Amino acid sequence: MKVFFATDIHGSEICWRKFLNAAAFYKADMVILGGDVTGKVMIPIVSLRPGHWEVTFGGQRVQLDTQAELDDIKRKIRDRGYYPAVMSGDELDSLNAEDGSVDRRFTQEMTKGLETWLDMADSKLRGGEIPCILNGGNDDIWEIDDIIEQSPSVSFAESKVLDIGGFYLASMGWTNPTPWNTFREAPEDVLAAKIDAVVASIPDMGRAVFNFHAPPYGTGLDEAPALDENMRPIHGGAVMKPVGSTAVKAAIQKYQPILSVHGHIHESKGVLRLGRTLTMNPGSSYSDGVLQGAVLDLNEKKGKVTRYILVNG
Amino acid sequence: MTAGALGEERPTLFLRNATGLVRGWSVRDSMIYACLSTNVVTLGMVEWTVQSSFPHGNLLYSILISGVWVSFLVVAYAGLVVTIPRAGGDYVWQSRILGSGIGFVMAATGWWFILWLWAPIYGAVLAEEFFEPIWATLGYHGTFFVSDTGKFVVTLITIALAGILVSIGMAGYARVQKWCFYGGLLGVLVLVILLLSASHASFISSFNLETHKLFGLTGAYQQINLQAAKAGYVAPTFGGGTFGQSLLLVPFMMFYLLWPNWGTTLYGEIRGANDFRRVFSGMFIGLWTTVALSVLFLLLFAKAFGWAFYMNVNAGQNLVAKAVLPIFPYPVLMAAWLVHNSAFQVILILLFSLWFFGWVGTLFLSSTRVIFAAAFDRVLPDAAAQVSEKRRVPVASLVLMLLPAVGFGALYAFNSTFASYTLDATLVIAVTYLFSAIAVVILPLRKPDLWFASPASKIKVLGVPVVLVGGVVTIGLLVFNLYEWLSNDAYFVNNHNSLYYMGGMYVLAIVIYVAARIIRSRQGIDLGLINKEIPVE
Secondary structure, three states: OEEEEEEEOOHHHHHHHHHHHHHHHOOEEEEOOOOOOOOOOEEEEEEEEOOEEEEEOOOOOEOOOHHHHHHHHHHHHHHEEEEEEEHHHHHHOOOOOOOOHHHHHHHHHHHHHHHHHHHHHHHHHHHOOOOOEEEEOOOOOOOOHHHHHHHOOOEEEOOOOEOOOOOHHHHHHEOOOOOOOOOOOOHHHHHHHHHHHHOOOOHHHHEEEEEOOOOOOOOOEEEEEOOOOOEHHHHHOOOOOOOOOHHHHHHHHOOOOEEEEEEOOOOEEHHHEEEOOOEEEEOEHHHEEEEEEEEEEOOOOOOOOEEEEEEEO | EEEEEEEOOEEEEEEEEOOOOOOOOOOHHHHHHHHHHHHHHHHHHHHHHHHHHHOOOOOHHHHHHHHHHHHHHHHHHHHHHHOOOOOOOHHHHHHHHHOOOHHHHHHHHHHHOOHHHHHHHHHHHHHHHHHOOOOOHHOOOOOOHHHHHHHHHHHHHHHHHHHHHHHOHHHHHHHHHHHHHHHHHHHHHHHHHHHHHOOHHHHHHHHHHHHHHHHHOOHHHHHHHHHHOOOOOOOOOOOOOOOHHHHHHHHHHHHOOEEEEOOOHHHHOOOOHHHHHHHHHHHHHHHHHHHHHHHHHHHHHHHHHHHHHHHHHHHHHHHHOOOOOOOOHHHHHHHHHHOOHHHHHHHHHHHHHHHHOHHHHHHOHHHHHHHHHHHHHHOOHHHHHHOOOOOOHHHHHHHHHHHHHHHHHHHHHHHHHHHHHHHHHHHHHHHHHHHHHHHHHHHHHHHHOOOOOOHHHHHHOOOHHHHHHHHHHHHHHHHHHHHHHHHHHHHHHOOOHHHEEEEEHEEEEEHHHHHHHHHHOOOOOHHHHHOOOOOOO
16 A cells, blocks of 8 residues: 655645645555644735735735736745735734734634635545545644544544554644644643553554654654744754654654654654654655655555655655 | 734734744854855965965955855855755755756765865864964974874864764754854954064064974075075065956865855745845855955965065965975964964964864764765665664764765875865865756746745846846856866866766766666665656646
């Protein structure tokens, strides 16, 4: 069975479209997205008067005078992983972080964007004929869970064990704490308990595959630039530090699944073996519109990964 | 969820709290990195000694020409950084834009194999600017550290030092690096005060006194000038020289001025044009700090040493079999002799050695990254990227870097012909840069979506994107240098053995890549897939 795994596309529509095409492109039997589906940035497009808008994107202020121009800039914004939010000047002026209006608008755009994506999935994946699994990530808002659950073409994997053709995929979008205080993060001991609870329902650990968003601590799959108290990379970015999860590492070492796939730390693409477990983080370049991923051959008879390659699709 | 707005009058974008959203790079940190890469003390002062190869060339002019020209390289690389950020530098840019094979061959040769030669070059610098001056100042009259064996021993020390620093990680070293930079600047300040307050006459008497005390020479200052004249060398006047020969010194100056982009693999997620300016500024200010320091040093040397003498003492290293001064004419040591106190002299040398120790730790850093990236791409065996579980030491990649470096270190120390191929170390990296510059220029054609989404495409002068102009001018710079290196005997790199040596590296990289394609294909893995773009529609 050939599986394509990618992660951390953060709202990039170009990456989502590539993800939906990945099964055909790599001749994969199944596609898995490891979490952090939603974007981080919202770009307001201000309606000036009927048929005219203004937006600042990529450092340039642009006036849009036709619907085609508006559609084009919205596509470019979405491709980069941002949410275009069309609004009036008054509406923009009324948005502020304190009263939660920015959060509400963000949520609205994220859920709307995800619904559009899942509609695309229905047609691209032939209504579920090609299995597609999505997971949450620490940056994903709670509202996405129900939306994905309701999709006819996509399976939501968060905190579940799914049978994927003779292997058991255990998924966990939660991570250890980050400096950004995101949605699905918990102290290591709590994370360990969550992992144990999910893994407990795997019937055969010899055929287990872990799909945990957080990479294992101190493995080279989890190296991010060290930051100062102002969230600024220190020493010109030359200093990397491990930021993965000790609970995830302990779980891999304890349960020894055949494969453990991760994401979360975009710049820490890599592969290593932890005991008998092939562990990897394909990384992410979503902002370039490049879908980094892993093409994996799982041998049902032997119960192991026979081949893999990390790709920049 | 906490979200905030960014913008001037009205917010132009909203960010929510999410992983990885960090504030921009500190321009100061990037500047320090770029300044240490284009190291005026360790590389610049060494390369200034070759001026006599083009006796009518003026060092000052060649440095200024180089600074202007390399500024365009900074523009081109800033464009690559903001278009494909934090992706592994030349290897990834070239792999994605030009193809996997080119990416691997250029990265393996320019960021890995040629570092085997940089190790002994750094060893030679450490011998000439640290061990030998201190050794001599402490009263040991031998020249062990500039002997073949001494150079090899120092090369081994350098390799060990760089290897240990790669093993223990960059965290502690980066802190040391910054303090080295500030300490090095303190040394510069002391040197400036010393040379400003010294008269030319006092320098002559101090030079003669100290060279007599340390090496038993009599009237060394005058002897050096006489020896140069006997060898037929006439130094250009300060501000004199011809433009043509000054231009021909540029390929020598690349030895230290071609590296302001050394840290481009380190830049992170980019949000807009402001980040382009920040990335550009860090490298640009670093480069021009080096140029400014170079000009300052040369002005001070002209004032205190005498311009003709400084040129003559350098020429003595290249034009005659046995120079009057038995050690490298290290300007810091010569300036330190103005104070007749060994402790002061050692302290000044130690302060300037911080320019070396603040940089040597990064010697193998890029090689490790290339080896890891190639292993993750399945071009190298998986074992090449393995690290020990307990201490996180990249054992295999260290072996792949250190062992050949020891071999080339021995060759460099004991074979004077091989040692003359020093500029091979610059040439091979310049070839790698050339392919990145080509990648910049063809980016709008090869990856239009990526290019037009990049903030780099929006920054224009007279309607032309500055990054493309930077790419074209960089190609000009590198082609000029490559042409001169490969066609002009003065650079010592266009002879058969040097070409075999460099060609051998390219052959080795190609063989590894082709072998990997064949072996992986037999294993059912198609390496051609690595950078093949998935269709969007």
